[in-house]
Amino acid sequence: MDAPRASRFVAADQPRGIAVSFEFFPPKTAEMEQTLWEAIERLAPLQPNFVSVTYGAGGSTRERTHATVKRILAETMLTPAAHLTCVAATRAEVDAVIGAYAQAGVRHIVALRGDPTSGAGAKYAPHPGGYSNGADLVAGIKRIADLEVSVSAYPEKHPDSPSVGADIDMLKAKIDAGATRAMTQFFFENDLYFRYLDRVRAAGIQIPIVPGILPVQNFKTTKTFAARAGASVPSWLADRFDGLDDDASTRKLIAAAVAAEQVLDLVDHGVTEFHFYTMNRADLVYAICHLLGLRPAKQPEEGAAATDRGALPLPSELS
Numbered sequence: 307m308d309a310p311r312a313s314r315f316v317a318a319d320q321p322r323g324i325a326v327s328f329e330f331f332p333p334k335t336a337e338m339e340q341t342l343w344e345a346i347e348r349l350a351p352l353q354p355n356f357v358s359v360t361y362g363a364g365g366s367t368r369e370r371t372h373a374t375v376k377r378i379l380a381e382t383m384l385t386p387a388a389h390l391t392c393v394a395a396t397r398a399e400v401d402a403v404i405g406a407y408a409q410a411g412v413r414h415i416v417a418l419r420g421d422p423t424s425g426a427g428a429k430y431a432p433h434p435g436g437y438s439n440g441a442d443l444v445a446g447i448k449r450i451a452d453l454e455v456s457v458s459a460y461p462e463k464h465p466d467s468p469s470v471g472a473d474i475d476m477l478k479a480k481i482d483a484g485a486t487r488a489m490t491q492f493f494f495e496n497d498l499y500f501r502y503l504d505r506v507r508a509a510g511i512q513i514p515i516v517p518g519i520l521p522v523q524n525f526k527t528t529k530t531f532a533a534r535a536g537a538s539v540p541s542w543l544a545d546r547f548d549g550l551d552d553d554a555s556t557r558k559l560i561a562a563a564v565a566a567e568q569v570l571d572l573v574d575h576g577v578t579e580f581h582f583y584t585m586n587r588a589d590l591v592y593a594i595c596h597l598l599g600l601r602p603a604k605q606p607e608e609g610a611a612a613t614d615r616g617a618l619p620l621p622s623e624l625s
């Protein structure tokens with residue numbers, strides 16, 4: 307008989323070894339803010355390693371990132387990781403953001419070059435007097451404060467990169483500058499990730515390369531994102547969502563099945579850490595984490611003090 311699949315042994319009472327992080331984007335409206343916080347409340351008891359908040363190019367979206375990160379710090383026991391980019395800002399401006407985060411108690415930054423303000427796909431030109439790319443930004447962060455720094459990685463190579471080799475050179479430069487973890491762009495064929503991992507390890511890179519998992523909340527939007535990000539969308543994935551444009555409930559079941567198949571296969575091949583692109587929605591991610599053996603931490607009994615990370619006070623409990 308074949309050896310049993312590793313993914314069969316991630317039950318809650320097993321030493322699970324599975325670690326997760328959740329990515330959110332800063333909300334634009336009061337309604338979106340409510341959706342985000344419902345998602346955070348639902349996912350927080352799963353005790354992610356950290357939750358990250360993306361960063362946009364314009365001044366108002368930057369403010370929203372800062373506000374969201376600060377609210378996570380103030381109102382939850384979660385560890386926030388603030389995304390930061392080099393786009394449309396001088397070094398001094400970016401340095402001021404890093405300093406403010408460090409002072410506010412943020413200990414983890416996801417350092418990115420970012421996309422041009424005109425959108426992903428347009429040609430990138432560094433701001434004169436700004437940081438030029440991810441590696442340059444990592445070095446800048448490390449000069450200012452001893453923060454944990456995570457960076458991006460691209461199993462299918464970044465669209466600006468002439469080759470996978472050049473892309474891995476950039477990853478190496480980011481690690482040499484002080485990054486200790488990379489989260490990947492999303493992908494749908496696990497072989498792409500494993501092939502990339504082989505090349506990264508062959509280049510002597512040892513840091514965790516955490517797969518970025520995008521549950522397909524909406525197939526059309528996913529296709530648009532993927533085209534901009536240089537991620538391929540296999541035809542079998544299109545087939546699975548084919549004919550379901552007007553059938554949201556079946557789409558959701560299919561999305562859960564697709565993501566479950568992907569993460570359980572990754573576990574079977576030894577992966578124990580996952581970064582979820584939540585799109586500020588909890589339900590699919592929560593279900594997939596459940597399959598991964600994650601269970602909500604027990605809440606303290608009424609009146610008992612919260613003494614460890616098993617007791618996560620949430621906004622609703624604090625008010």
Ligand SMILES: Cc1cc2nc3c(=O)[nH]c(=O)nc-3n(C[C@H](O)[C@H](O)[C@H](O)COP(=O)(O)OP(=O)(O)OC[C@H]3O[C@@H](n4cnc5c(N)ncnc54)[C@H](O)[C@@H]3O)c2cc1C
Pocket residue numbers: 359360361362363389390391416417418419420421439440441457458459464466467468472473474476477489490491492518
């Ligand atoms: C996990 C994750 C989180 C993200 N979060 C955000 C976010 O919060 N906000 C946001 O705006 N975007 C975000 N992005 C998207 C990211 O900003 C874009 O992919 C951007 O185009 C590249 O940023 P980077 O940090 O990956 O770039 P880098 O790592 O600096 O570069 C990416 C690749 O481009 C090539 N390259 C870079 N500079 C040059 C150059 N000068 N000459 C030739 N080739 C070059 C290199 O091959 C390199 O590998 C995220 C991406 C990932 C994977």
